[in-house]
Amino acid sequence: MPQNTSSEINRRHYLKASACFIAAMTGGGILPAFAQDADPAKGNAPSPEGEATxxxxxxxxxxxxxxxxxxMKARAAAPFVDDQGELPEQVSALGYDAHRRIRFRPDHARWRExxxxxxxxxxxxGWxxxxxxxxxxxxxGISRPLDFHPxxxxxxxxxxEQGFDxxxxxxxxxFRLHYPLNRSDYHDELIAFLGSxxxxxxGRGNNYGLSARGLAVDTASGSAEEFPRFTxxxxxxxxxxxxxxxxxAELESARVAGAYAFSITPGVETVVDVQAAIFLRDAVARLGLAPLTSMYLFGENDRTGFDDYRPEVHDSDGLVILRANGERIWRPLTNPGQLQLSVFSEDNPGGFGLLQRDRSPDHYLDTEARYERRPSVWIEPxxxxxxxxxxxxEIPSxxxxxxxxxxxxxxxxxxxxxAEHWLHYRMLWAMDVEGDVPLARVLRTHAGAGGTSASKPDPNLRKFLIDFAGDPLVGLGEDAEVVARVSVSNGKVQHKILNKLQGSDxxxxxxxxxxxxxxxxxxINAALLLGEDRLSEIWTYQWGQTV
Structure with a gap:
C-alpha cells in the first residue's frame, strides 16, 4: 500500500523542539528552529558560478x-547567503490542518509513462x-528546472482551490519517488526527501519508520544545533x-556547504549509496555524519510510566556497531528520564545502524502502526x-x-x-540488514527491580535478563563450559546466572x-565465551542516573 509521508512529519518538528531541550541539558543556549579518492573539483567541470536556475x-x-x-566548495569559501527565496504569504501562512489537505495528483507524476x-x-x-x-x-548531462504548478x-x-490557482x-x-517495490502492477512509495x-x-514489505539526514551539526554539543538543508x-x-x-543535492547552512550524490536501488534490501563532499565555512563543535533518527517510546526493557495495552512501541529497538576487529555491539534503546548520551570510540568501524530486530506482531499488538514492519537501516562505510x-x-519522550x-x-x-570531509557509505533499508552474522545475537532484553520477590524495593538494584541465540550456540549441551564475561562501571554484579533454556538453543x-x-x-557489558572464543555479540546497556 502507498505510504502517507505527510502524516508523520511532525516527528521532524519534534526534533527542533528536542534540539532546544538538548541545549538546555548540556549547557547551551536556546536554539533557532531545528569518497572520492581524489578532489573532483580538479576535474574538467563547468564553472561553479554557472548556476542552474x-x-x-x-x-x-x-x-x-x-x-x-x-x-559547493566555492559557496563554502564565501559568507552564507540564504537564496532559497520566500514563499507567497498565502502559502507560508498554511497551518498543519490546511497543509495536510493539499496532495499531489498521482496522475501528474513526472515520468508517468x-x-x-x-x-x-x-x-x-508551507507549514x-x-x-x-x-x-x-x-x-x-543537461539540467533543466522541473517546475510544479497549482x-x-x-x-x-x-x-x-481557486484561491491557489x-x-x-x-x-x-x-519530493518522493515511487517504484513497483512490492508488486509489479503498483508503484509504491520508495523514498522521500522532505524537510531540512x-x-x-x-525495503520490500516495509512501512515507513526511522529517517536519515544528510548531516547533523552540533547535536547535543552544548551549543546551538544547526540544521543544514537540502536546497x-x-x-x-x-x-x-x-x-x-x-x-x-546541494546542502547548505550557516557553517557548512556540501555536495551529495545518492544512487538508489530498490529491492528486498533497498540500497542507497551515498557520496558526500562537505566543506566547513566555520568551526563546529560536533559533526554528525550519516545521521539516523528514530522513535523509541517503550519496550520490553523499558516501559516505566506507560499505561498502554501494547507491550512495545518503537520504530527501532537497538543500535548495532560492527567494530574493525569483527566484534559486534548491541545496545538496546531506552526512553530515559533525562537526556542520555552514549559515545562509542572506534577506528575505521565496519558499520553501524538502528535496527528493528523484533518482528513479531504479537509483541506490538498494533494492527494500524504495524511496528513489526518498520525498516532497519545499516550504514556501511x-x-x-x-x-x-x-x-x-536518547531524548525523553x-x-x-x-x-x-x-x-x-x-x-x-x-x-x-x-576543513573538508569526503565521505562514501552505503545504506541498507530492509526488514533484515544483518544477514548471516557469525556470532550469537541478543534476542531480547528485559529489565526490572532487582533482588527476589521477597526483597524490599531498592532503586539502586536492578535486574537484567538477556537471551542469546544463534549458530555458535546450536548443539551446545547444558554442560558446555559457556561463560558470561560481564563488566560494569559505577556498579557491581551482585548476582549472575547463565543457563541454557530447556528444549532450545x-x-x-x-x-x-x-x-x-x-x-x-x-x-554494563556482557558477552558469551567458550574458552577464549567469542560466541556472541557484546550486549551493552546504560542504566541512567536516578538523581
Whole structure:
C-alpha cells in the first residue's frame, strides 16, 4: 500500500523542539528552529558560478558531479547567503490542518509513462516547510528546472482551490519517488526527501519508520544545533525499465556547504549509496555524519510510566556497531528520564545502524502502526573513515509521534573552519540488514527491580535478563563450559546466572546490578565465551542516573 509521508512529519518538528531541550541539558543556549579518492573539483567541470536556475533557457545547463562539488566548495569559501527565496504569504501562512489537505495528483507524476519504473511526485510547501526547494531534471548531462504548478495538486475541502490557482511557486517542500517495490502492477512509495536534510526509504514489505539526514551539526554539543538543508536537487531522468536512479543535492547552512550524490536501488534490501563532499565555512563543535533518527517510546526493557495495552512501541529497538576487529555491539534503546548520551570510540568501524530486530506482531499488538514492519537501516562505510565515535542520543519522550533517538558517526578531527570531509557509505533499508552474522545475537532484553520477590524495593538494584541465540550456540549441551564475561562501571554484579533454556538453543543471562553513585549512569557489558572464543555479540546497556 502507498505510504502517507505527510502524516508523520511532525516527528521532524519534534526534533527542533528536542534540539532546544538538548541545549538546555548540556549547557547551551536556546536554539533557532531545528569518497572520492581524489578532489573532483580538479576535474574538467563547468564553472561553479554557472548556476542552474529557473531563468535557464530551455537548452538547460551542463551538469555533473565535478561541477556540483566545485560549486559547493566555492559557496563554502564565501559568507552564507540564504537564496532559497520566500514563499507567497498565502502559502507560508498554511497551518498543519490546511497543509495536510493539499496532495499531489498521482496522475501528474513526472515520468508517468509506459515503461518507466520510477515516478516522481512533489510535496506542497508551507507549514513547517517554509523554505522552497528547487528540483532539476538531468538528461544526457543537461539540467533543466522541473517546475510544479497549482494544477499538479489537489486542494481538499474546506480549502478553496481557486484561491491557489494563481500562485506561482518558487519551489516545493520536497519530493518522493515511487517504484513497483512490492508488486509489479503498483508503484509504491520508495523514498522521500522532505524537510531540512531528512529522507527515508523502504525495503520490500516495509512501512515507513526511522529517517536519515544528510548531516547533523552540533547535536547535543552544548551549543546551538544547526540544521543544514537540502536546497536543490538534480535528478537524473531514468531510462525506461531502469532499476536504479541517481539523485544529486546541494546542502547548505550557516557553517557548512556540501555536495551529495545518492544512487538508489530498490529491492528486498533497498540500497542507497551515498557520496558526500562537505566543506566547513566555520568551526563546529560536533559533526554528525550519516545521521539516523528514530522513535523509541517503550519496550520490553523499558516501559516505566506507560499505561498502554501494547507491550512495545518503537520504530527501532537497538543500535548495532560492527567494530574493525569483527566484534559486534548491541545496545538496546531506552526512553530515559533525562537526556542520555552514549559515545562509542572506534577506528575505521565496519558499520553501524538502528535496527528493528523484533518482528513479531504479537509483541506490538498494533494492527494500524504495524511496528513489526518498520525498516532497519545499516550504514556501511566504503573506504576508511579513520578515528571517531558512534554517537547515540536518547531524548525523553511521552508520545510516539516524536523521533527521540539520534545516532551518527563523529569524526575525531576536521572540525575547524576550512576543513573538508569526503565521505562514501552505503545504506541498507530492509526488514533484515544483518544477514548471516557469525556470532550469537541478543534476542531480547528485559529489565526490572532487582533482588527476589521477597526483597524490599531498592532503586539502586536492578535486574537484567538477556537471551542469546544463534549458530555458535546450536548443539551446545547444558554442560558446555559457556561463560558470561560481564563488566560494569559505577556498579557491581551482585548476582549472575547463565543457563541454557530447556528444549532450545537459547542461553539466558540474568544479572543483578547494584549502582554505586546515584548521580552517574551505570554502564554494563556482557558477552558469551567458550574458552577464549567469542560466541556472541557484546550486549551493552546504560542504566541512567536516578538523581
Amino acid at each position: 529557473a531563468t535557464v533557457a530551455d537548452k538547460g545547463k551542463p551538469f555533473n558531479w565535478d561541477w556540483l562539488v566545485a560549486r 509506459d515503461g518507466y519504473n520510477f515516478e516522481l511526485q512533489a510535496f506542497y510547501p 513547517l516547510f517554509d523554505k522552497p526547494v528547487r528540483i532539476f531534471e538531468v538528461d544526457e 494544477g499538479d495538486f489537489e486542494f481538499r475541502s474546506p480549502l478553496d 494563481k500562485i506561482d511557486l518558487p519551489g516545493v517542500a520536497g 536534510s531528512y529522507f527515508r526509504a523502504l 536543490r536537487f538534480y535528478i537524473e531522468r531514468p531510462e525506461k525499465g531502469a532499476r536504479d536512479i541517481k539523485i544529486f 566504503v573506504g576508511e573513515w579513520g578515528k571517531g565515535s558512534v554517537f547515540l542520543a 511521552k508520545e510516539e509521534v516524536h523521533d527521540n533517538v539520534v545516532a551518527f558517526w563523529m569524526p575525531e578531527n576536521g572540525l575547524e573552519a576550512g 537459547v542461553w539466558r543471562l540474568i544479572l543483578d546490578i547494584r549502582r554505586k553513585d546515584a548521580g552517574d549512569p551505570v554502564e
